[in-house]
Amino acid sequence: MEKVLLKGNEIIGEAAIRSGCKLFFGYPITPSTEVIEYLSANLPSQGGTVLQAEDEIGAINMCYGAACTGNRVLTASSSPGISLKQEGISYAAAVELPMVLVNVNRCGPGLGGLGPAQSDYFQSTKGGGHGDYRLIVLAPSKAQELYDYTMEAFDLADRYRNPVMVHTDGFLGQTMEPVVLKDRPEAPEVDQSWVVNGCKGREKRILASYSLTNEVGEENNLHWEKKYKEIEEKEQRWESFHTEDAEYLLVSFGTTGRICKSTVLNARKKGIKLGLIRPITLWPFPVKGIRPLVDQLKGIVTVELNTGQMIEDVKLAAECKVPIHLYRRQGGMLPTEDEILAYLEDIFQPDGSGEVHE
Amino acid sequence: MMDKVIMAGFGGQGIMFLGKVLAYAGMTTDLELCWIPSYGPEMRGGTANCSVILSDEEIHSPVVDHADAAIVMNQPAYERFKSKVKPGGVLVVNSSLANVGDQRTDIIIIEIPASAIANKLGNANIANMVCLGALLPSMKLVNWETVEKSMEKLTIKRPQFLQGNLDAIKEGMEFAK
Amino acid sequence: MKKVFERTKGLSDAHFTFCPGCTHGTIMRLIAEVMEELNIIEDTIGVSPVGCAGFCQDFFTCDFVGAAHGRAQAVATGIKRSLPDKMVFTYQGDGDIAAIGTQHAIHSAARGERITSIMVNNAIYGMTGGQMAPTTLEGMKTTTSPFGRDPVSAGMPMDFPKIIANIPGAVYVASVSVDSPKNINKAKKAIKKAFQVQQAGLGFALVSILSTCPTNWGMSPVDSLDWLRENMLPIYELGVLKEIEEVKNL
Structure with missing residues (x-):
């Protein structure tokens, strides 16, 4: 091809x-x-x-x-x-x-x-x-x-x-x-x-x-x-990335969705069980991708290029059972994978001692 | 393995083209790659920059915060991007148009009078290729062979420019030896 | 018994719902007769606007698409570009084509879009209850110009077909009226020409038709026709405003 x-x-x-x-x-x-x-x-x-x-x-x-x-x-x-x-x-x-x-x-x-x-x-x-x-x-x-x-x-x-x-x-x-x-x-x-x-x-x-x-x-x-x-x-569609054992979850789509994959891999190198749901359909929002994970999660961060819009759908999907925070850049700026991880570590103080699969 | 390279200079110095040479070199060996231009208002101004990521595995984050290498073709580009090279990385500076002054000591700086060399070769427009040649030996995923193939593809509509560009790259490689 | 008159095949059995004395019905029948005479009913797609004119989609027997207010010519452009062999026409009021949809009217003409546009000018917004239109006459009272249209604030009425006639891609532009049998015959001829222009692929064609709105003018049907003749005809000059050579030869 x-x-x-x-x-x-x-x-x-x-x-x-x-x-x-x-x-x-x-x-x-x-x-x-x-x-x-x-x-x-x-x-x-x-x-x-x-x-x-x-x-x-x-x-x-x-x-x-x-x-x-x-x-x-x-x-x-x-x-x-x-x-x-x-x-x-x-x-x-x-x-x-x-x-x-x-x-x-x-x-x-x-x-x-x-x-x-x-x-x-x-x-x-x-x-x-x-x-x-x-x-x-x-x-x-x-x-x-x-x-x-x-x-x-x-x-x-x-x-x-x-x-x-x-x-x-x-x-x-x-x-x-x-x-x-x-x-x-x-x-x-x-x-x-x-x-x-x-x-x-x-x-x-x-x-x-x-x-x-x-x-x-x-x-x-x-x-x-x-x-x-x-x-x-x-028609709900999403990509799950290292979510099987995830204790923390990033939710992010588009350009930031792919940046977050690097964040996940870097976090796992540090022993943090981080996963990612990357919505492929923004509507219908992939509730089915997020809801089954809610019981295993200690926290969610949505990563967005706005003041926090998708986070509302994530909260509905997770039925607010998990603390959900926003990391965002605006005005045309993109976050680096490292700054996303730093934010997650700051907010949730994850225990990085766990054995994780990269 | 990954090569992240930043290229910057005046508009008209062939910065975007330089990036494309690297990108197509990656294509010849089926590497994963991103060619990322600066776009928007910057296009209209005096400076141009772009980045290329070459990788033998999937590229997730395309954000080039710190690069393995950079080519800077004028003074403003040097000032802006000198701090963007990772420790241990390589910075190629067109010393015809940029004075490095106080140098970083944690990176390898290759000062090459690329514009002067290009003029000597009879074409001021190929200083970008001279710089590329200077960087090429330091790159992990592309080499002379793949760059040559890339250049053939990129000059297919104007084959008269092929040899001049290749000669310029050779000169740069020779200089960096 | 010999049948001497029957409903044109271009109109359905539905009864017109227009107010007594409104000339929309007359104009629609003329278009329907033209479609029948040219044998194009099954090859025509009409585009209806918003406003009283919008009801036309229920009365014609050809396919129809309902457009947003002012957008009929953009919609017609999309249809025509997709199906270049079909006939496409818009039926629009003066507010639709000459206020909210001005850009589409001007640029459909500029592109020489192979569509036919019918503009019905009654100098007022009828459906919404009689507000000022771009065509409302100086001093004319409407619900949004209750003291009469004041040119200082609201400007003078626009003779829209004349604007369109200045555009190179518009190859046939006519201004007609349906206030009398004689003028109705002229109107029909103009409408027919405007469809023939499209059949011949010559460019954009517009027919502007002066019409009454007895309800919102607050007049009887007969007085409305008099009012049209006395007040609108001096402002909106009738006649063929533009006709390129190829159109003359049709």
Whole structure:
């Protein structure tokens, strides 16, 4: 299989092409711009369309229109741009349109900076736009996962007729790592009996989300809720790293998720039984990964690039049965593996005398 | 085994390219690697830096807090990154454009007049490769053969630059002997 | 018995829900007739906006997509780029296209997007109960300009199709009215042309149609038509505002 060295953002573009993505609508914004640049150079020759929209609002609504026709569609942006897209994302969730959204996070609020951040966790996982909806949110932590999860995002979007977000950051977007361009088995046949493509030989279809009466409105909400429950039940994903005998646990995703692996290995060299849960789906949050560990744990530290957002989900997952603390860097700064360990040692004073497996 | 290398200098000195040479050298032997550019506002300013991690096992943390080696191609880069080399590590300094002054004694400092050597070779733009040559003997996971292959790949669209770059690396290696 | 008139196939059996005297029904029928005459009902995807115009999705017999307020042309762009062989049109009120959706209107035109846009201009926000629109006339009373539109604060009404006509990618722009049988016939011709422009792949086409809102204007249907003629026609010049050579030859 072909192995390439590309920037993370370019990998996303390549994965989209190889996933059969036919259309990309976007607006340039650092640090996500290489996605639209890569696709502008490479998607048209594969029979696809790339359109630079007048603004982010235009881009997401073009995605909405294209998704209504049943073709695979992608957009990518960074935090302020994703804010602008929220109205359209809400509409797409309501009409149940499969589409993939990439948020190459930068730090905020406001214009913020370009450094890596996870400050859009709430926005991504709790809806983001108006109304009560959920996105499936995937959080890669390295280039290979940018490739794999982007492909997976298209399949999940089709399977559940739901927008799926790939939640990454500028660090992953700009870094180059080798990626194996795995072939993907043909995308599963999905029901397209809902798409709008001209009503030849069938009843006309309307894809819209207005509920004229409250009764209809509630019926719609119950329908969406049922789907979200099914996704919560079936699609929680996480990586467990040295959790079998863990007395202490780090929970961290994306760039910090991989940094924490080094922390775990360093801690184990010192005799501290530390493990890591790296959420792969931020929504649905991997409660199933954390809850079974609660009885064996003496403490949890979430490591985040924000003021503490995911920690709320970790507390719910652990039902607050374990002390849970936050170690965070902000504004585009990344923690080192050592400073995370120093914090954990300071907070929990772990007994480092235990025999541990590295 | 791991090689963590920081490269820094003026924009235009080929810092990112230098990193790519190391990265593609790692690709030729299937190493795990990260090429990490400085990005954002720094791209627009005068300085450029990037880091490369090469490893024979999975790279978890990509944060290069302290490097095994660094190449600094001007004075500001020297000032900023001299403290980022681990004790026992190697610091290659382009002495044509940076004065090391008070030196660290816990690392190996290779002062090489890379810009002067490059000029002597007839191309001021290959001072970066001269520096790379100076560092190469100290690296654990890449060597002349893999760097040569890397350079072939990177100059595939402009093969006229291949030999000049390789000669510059050779000069640097010779100097560091 | 010989059938001399029947409902166009472009409209469903659903009854119009518009207020008495509202001209949305007339305009929709014209579009539906054009679709039938061009035999494109099964190949057309309409995009409905937010506002009274949004109800159109229930009345036409072609496929429809409901857009967020102002976004119809962006949505239409997405559909057209995905299915270039289908006909795509937007049906939008003046607030939708000329206020909250201005950027999409201007840039759809700038790209020469192969879509047809119908703008229904009744100088007011109808569905939400009669607020000021970008097209509200100077001095006109609405719920958000209760003392009359004050140009010092709210500016002058925008003649939006003229703005679009200045954009190179817009190849056909017409301003019509449905206040009289004669004007209704002209309106239909313009609508037909705007769809033919798309069929020929020539670029972006816009038809602006002056319309009444008796409910929010606080007038009888007949008085509304008079008011339109007396007050709107002097401001919003009727006619073909732009037509490139290739369109003339259609």
